[in-house]
Amino acid sequence: MTSASHETITLGGYLAERLRQLGCDRAFGLPGDYNLALLDELLAAGLTWTGTANELGAAYAADGYARMRRSLGALVTTYGVGELSALNGIAGAFAEDVPVVHVVGMPATTAQGERTLLHHTLVDGDMSHFVRMQGEISAAVTVLRTPDAGAVDRLLVDAVASSKPVYLGIPSDLATAPVDRARLEQPLPLRTSDPSALEALRDALAHRLADEPRVVLLTGVRTHRRHGEALVAELARIDGVRVAAQLSSKSLLDESDPANLGTYAGALTADERTRAQVDGADALILVGTIMSDILTGFFSHGFREAETIELQPGLARIGGTRIYGVELRDALGLLHEVLLARRVDPASHAARPGDAVIAPPRELEAPDPDAPLSHAAVWPTLERWLRPDTLLVAEAGTAFYGAVDLRMPDRCDVLGQPVWSSIGYTLPATLGAMLAVPGRETVLVIGDGAAQLTVQELGTIFANGLTPTILVINNDGYTIERLIRSPEAAYQDITAWNWTALPAALGFPGVGVSRATTAAELEGALDAASAEPDRAHLIEVVVPRDDAPALLRAVAGSIR
Incomplete structure (x- = not known):
């Protein structure tokens, strides 16, 4: 110098x-x-x-x-x-x-x-x-x-x-x-909306929605990327507004919110009431969505995209009219203004026959505590155990398609990769996510095959003093591929590992380990993890080879 x-x-x-x-x-x-x-x-x-x-x-x-x-x-x-x-x-x-x-x-x-x-x-x-x-x-x-x-x-x-x-x-x-x-x-000159485009969008939204008492938002992952969660929550408080989410945006709005319709994926939607409200909406607004195969139920969505309102980063579309130069957060703010200014009869906001009412807590049937574990027992057990403010990281395949059917507590996030769907992603992603928000309770659910791809980063997680609860679903191979084709083929098999010995082999004998083969054992392992929040826990969850969540079976059937 x-x-x-x-x-x-x-x-x-x-x-x-x-x-x-x-x-x-x-x-x-x-x-x-x-x-x-x-x-x-x-x-x-x-x-x-x-x-x-x-x-x-x-x-x-x-x-x-x-x-x-x-x-x-x-x-x-x-x-x-x-x-x-x-x-x-x-x-x-x-x-x-x-x-x-x-x-x-x-x-x-x-x-x-x-x-x-x-x-x-x-x-x-x-x-x-x-x-x-x-x-x-x-x-x-x-x-x-x-x-x-x-x-x-x-x-x-x-x-x-x-x-x-x-x-x-x-x-x-x-x-x-x-x-x-x-x-x-000098701060970096980050992109802002074009004022003339904002005015054009305000006018177009007001013209389209002025007399619409009931509006459905279908939210997607780009809403997360543009930090639109709080704005969607504000929209959900407006009379007559309901919110559904693509699989990639589960829990964008608290699932206890009365305006939350649940997750939507065309014919793969778990609740027919959700599907009916989205497909039959008088005014459907797509907010930051990606209309890819899995997220649309393999293009089985029942609405015509050309007839919707679409708000995307840098672009708004109302019918056949496109307005460029509008940032997504600004578009959501304009939508809020327009919906509040509607002059419609409050009675028209009332529920109609067939409307989804999904927000109230549901009663889960307790599985047989001593029967061998299956996915039908794993996911209800996990749902009852999850607490508010938790980050649930769900690996592509078995874990993700089990997780999206959970009813999540308030202020939770679900982190997955349904568009790219690269197995092994979530283990290193958990490392990054926990370092991004230190101290947040984090649960990773990952299949045995996926974990073997990136298992080295398990040592990095422990070395950084992070304390996730990790559920490794041991189903002896590549389940989704078996469901699609040739379940007995040699290429569907993986090498059997001693999962509970892995943390010590990586140099971290202080990590809590357990193996669950029944619902009672899984519940006990999860409770032990709760009792020691300052300690990482790895739970091997043993399920039958050909068992799978219902949604995964439906996805595999669509691919097949």
């Missing part, structure tokens, strides 16, 4: 400060020779480092962190071998609208310019192969050729605006290069 060092900051330090300004206080990843200088600068600037067992786990952890932190997530990998290991996790973040900043330490600018044949390259002199790969699953890609703080800013703005992953390549010789510190005093 020069005598004017108080006016400059290293490029790595600048990136760390910008991430912190946007609510991201840590990075996940692994070191490699091309990113070591960058890591030194990030940590020196106050960014917390969480090293993971591999880069895929880092990507999943950054995804879980971003979702629960309601901010950016960040991972740092080295060039080539490191960044490629993270690709699956980045693709999942793209599919599920999660803003993850993937920072890659690259070979020095001189080596790139001279096309030097280096390790971790394809030894053809072209060092942009992997950048091009990343471009297919990133909202924006920037590879720095000079210490350009403005380029860093523009990329972070893109990440926030798109709620998608972005890629930042930093050559090793630029990580310590000085940039202007004064730029940090």
Whole structure:
């Protein structure tokens, strides 16, 4: 540094400060020779480092962190071998609208310019192969050729605006290069709504909804990404407004709320009353939805999308009219104004025959405490045990399709990945989610096959002092694939593990372990976890090989 060092900051330090300004206080990843200088600068600037067992786990952890932190997530990998290991996790973040900043330490600018044949390259002199790969699953890609703080800013703005992953390549010789510190005093110019578009939307909503006494909102995962939960809760308090959620947005609105219709997935909807109200709504508003196969019950939804109102990030559609330049939160605010201003007879808000009344607590039939466990016993037992304010993380497959039928207590969240559906995601995502919101009670339910993909990060979870309750569903293989085709095929089998010995084998003998083969044993194991909230617990839940939740059977049947 020069005598004017108080006016400059290293490029790595600048990136760390910008991430912190946007609510991201840590990075996940692994070191490699091309990113070591960058890591030194990030940590020196106050960014917390969480090293993971591999880069895929880092990507999943950054995804879980971003979702629960309601901010950016960040991972740092080295060039080539490191960044490629993270690709699956980045693709999942793209599919599920999660803003993850993937920072890659690259070979020095001189080596790139001279096309030097280096390790971790394809030894053809072209060092942009992997950048091009990343471009297919990133909202924006920037590879720095000079210490350009403005380029860093523009990329972070893109990440926030798109709620998608972005890629930042930093050559090793630029990580310590000085940039202007004064730029940090100016907040990033995050995207706002176009005032003229807002006025156009207000007029269009008022015209369409002025005489509609009964309105149904179908909410999707993009509502979460744009922090719209509180706004939806305010809308639910308006007379005549009801709210259903796609499977990806379960518990967006407390399930005890009288306006909550439950989860909707076309013909796969668990409650026919919910399906009838969504499909038959006089005014149906799609809020941040994704109309993909599983989320629509394999396109069995009974409403015509062209006849709905749709509010998405940057876009509103009313019938055939599209209005661009409106952010989702602003659109929800306008909707609130318009619905409050309606002039309709209050009697028209009254319940009609066939309306769903799902919010009151339900009575669950207690399973035979001594009978062998089945899914019919596992999920009611878990539902009775869950407490308010819990984060339930549910793995794709058996766990997710059991979890979405639960009646969750108030202020709970359900974290899953139903669009990308990459098994193994949730174990590292639990790491990121718990570090994002320290102290929150967290329960992970994961199948044995999925857990084997990313089990290394179980050690990372314990090493960071986190205390989740982990239910490993041992059903001896890949259940959903068995339900779809060839249940006896060799490729459906997995290696049998001693799950209760695993924490000690990873170096953490203090973790509570138990094995449940009956409802009574499962209830006892869950109660033991409750009694020791400062201790992590792993419960092996043994169910028959071909047993499955009803919704999973329906999904498999649709695929088949």
